[in-house]
Amino acid sequence: MAIETPEGYAAFDEASLIEHLAGDAVLRGRLGGAPASWKVSEVGDGNLNLVFIVEGPSGDVCVKQALPYVRLVGEGWPLPLERAFFEYRATTLHSEHVPGRMPEILHYDPRLYAIVMERLSPHVIMRRGMIDGIVYEKFADHVTDYLAATLFHTSDLFMKAADKKAAVATFCGNTELCKITEDLIFTDPYVISSNNRWTSPQLDEDARAVREDTELKRAVARLKHQFLCKSEALLHGDMHTGSIMITPDDTRIIDPEFAFFGPIAFDVGKLIGNLLLAFFSQSGHEKVAGERDDYRAWILRTVEEVWNGFERKFVALWTSRGEGDAWPAAFFEGEDGRRSLELAQRAFMRALFEDALGFAGCSMIRRTLGLAHNIDMEWIEDPDRRAACERQNLAMAKELIKQAAGFADIAAVTARARG
Numbered sequence: 458m459a460i461e462t463p464e465g466y467a468a469f470d471e472a473s474l475i476e477h478l479a480g481d482a483v484l485r486g487r488l489g490g491a492p493a494s495w496k497v498s499e500v501g502d503g504n505l506n507l508v509f510i511v512e513g514p515s516g517d518v519c520v521k522q523a524l525p526y527v528r529l530v531g532e533g534w535p536l537p538l539e540r541a542f543f544e545y546r547a548t549t550l551h552s553e554h555v556p557g558r559m560p561e562i563l564h565y566d567p568r569l570y571a572i573v574m575e576r577l578s579p580h581v582i583m584r585r586g587m588i589d590g591i592v593y594e595k596f597a598d599h600v601t602d603y604l605a606a607t608l609f610h611t612s613d614l615f616m617k618a619a620d621k622k623a624a625v626a627t628f629c630g631n632t633e634l635c636k637i638t639e640d641l642i643f644t645d646p647y648v649i650s651s652n653n654r655w656t657s658p659q660l661d662e663d664a665r666a667v668r669e670d671t672e673l674k675r676a677v678a679r680l681k682h683q684f685l686c687k688s689e690a691l692l693h694g695d696m697h698t699g700s701i702m703i704t705p706d707d708t709r710i711i712d713p714e715f716a717f718f719g720p721i722a723f724d725v726g727k728l729i730g731n732l733l734l735a736f737f738s739q740s741g742h743e744k745v746a747g748e749r750d751d752y753r754a755w756i757l758r759t760v761e762e763v764w765n766g767f768e769r770k771f772v773a774l775w776t777s778r779g780e781g782d783a784w785p786a787a788f789f790e791g792e793d794g795r796r797s798l799e800l801a802q803r804a805f806m807r808a809l810f811e812d813a814l815g816f817a818g819c820s821m822i823r824r825t826l827g828l829a830h831n832i833d834m835e836w837i838e839d840p841d842r843r844a845a846c847e848r849q850n851l852a853m854a855k856e857l858i859k860q861a862a863g864f865a866d867i868a869a870v871t872a873r874a875r876g
């Protein structure tokens with residue numbers, strides 16, 4: 458049975474998309490020329506939506522439209538169109554705090570659940586660049602600007618309680634997208650589920666060991682609880698290397714359709730987990746053993762810079778702009794107060810670090826044993842080679858989740874990855 462959609466909604470085809478864009482004077486002017494001359498290509502390779510690039514004689518745009526189902530699976534898995542609204546709102550709010558790190562939104566259509574935004578070019582999806590072995594020296598600085606600014610300014614460290622509660626209420630409706638995360642990241646890989654898949658038979662025993670690891674499941678359940686109840690800041694919600702478009706000089710964060718108020722450590726941890734997974738995939742992309750040693754070193758340096766940069770920038774914002782209702786300024790006046798605040802910040806960041814490692818581990822496991830995998834591993838053709846990389850990834854992930862408290866700092870994490 459076809460999925461019912463609200464009146465006025467229809468998935469774009471080439472003709473209806475051109476008609477839609479031509480109806481907006483600003484977009485028409487940006488593209489230029491006669492609409493009939495515009496070139497439309499559907500380029501969506503994500504799991505959920507339609508994505509079009511439209512090129513005219515004067516310029517181009519990118520159009521992202523929600524489908525009423527999960528594209529990866531088909532109509533058997535319906536999904537609310539409203540995720541387009543949450544992406545639009547999150548992009549707008551986050552961009553206020555960190556201008557220029559997300560695509561510029563040119564138009565949002567609430568009936569068609571479509572976002573028209575600037576086309577990012579010559580940017581590529583970071584995950585693809587990393588498979589090709591491209592170094593992005595500015596990435597860590599750019600992404601930590603984004604993480605620190607968005608997570609700080611949408612938290613109670615900066616916001617007044619009433620404003621924060623109103624913002625939480627807006628994003629509370631994104632339940633179905635949160636449920637995807639709750640199931641695919643925090644539940645399915647640890648039970649028998651028809652959603653799961655892995656490199657089989659090579660990883661059959663590894664998958665069974667994960668399902669039977671009670672200590673691991675207890676730690677994952679604690680993290681899932683945090684994800685469910687800790688409305689700490691407005692998260693991107695799907696902060697991985699597939700949600701980043703990049704060149705050596707520019708970094709843009711895209712696709713915040715999973716946005717909601719959740720634990721700060723989730724965004725930071727998910728990114729670190731995806732970088733570590735990319736690290737473990739590198740030997741699978743080598744034609745000659747060792748040829749990617751320098752690249753591996755860059756990835757681990759980036760992991761360190763992501764954590765250290767985020768921590769430094771987040772704490773600096775807290776110290777200079779801690780105007781929210783949490784941690785009342787009156788408690789932290791004078792020299793004693795300053796020292797007291799430093800102690801509080803150290804404890805807060807240590808807890809955040811350990812949770813981030815746990816969330817990193819969960820992301821690494823779900824991409825190996827759950828429904829949606831990463832091309833970092835998927836594009837390693839030889840299944841034995843792929844399984845060897847995935848097994849290393851799983852081993853580290855389990856340690857990050859179960860023994861987060863044992864890692865003294867991020868250098869200890871990268872040392873463990875190096876082996």
Ligand code: SR1
Binds near residue numbers: 504527637
């Ligand atoms: C069914 S959606 C699968 C995954 O794609 C997105 O990138 C999210 O990570 C989600 O969990």
Ligand code: MG
Binds near residue numbers: 504695699700712
């Ligand atoms: Mg996405």
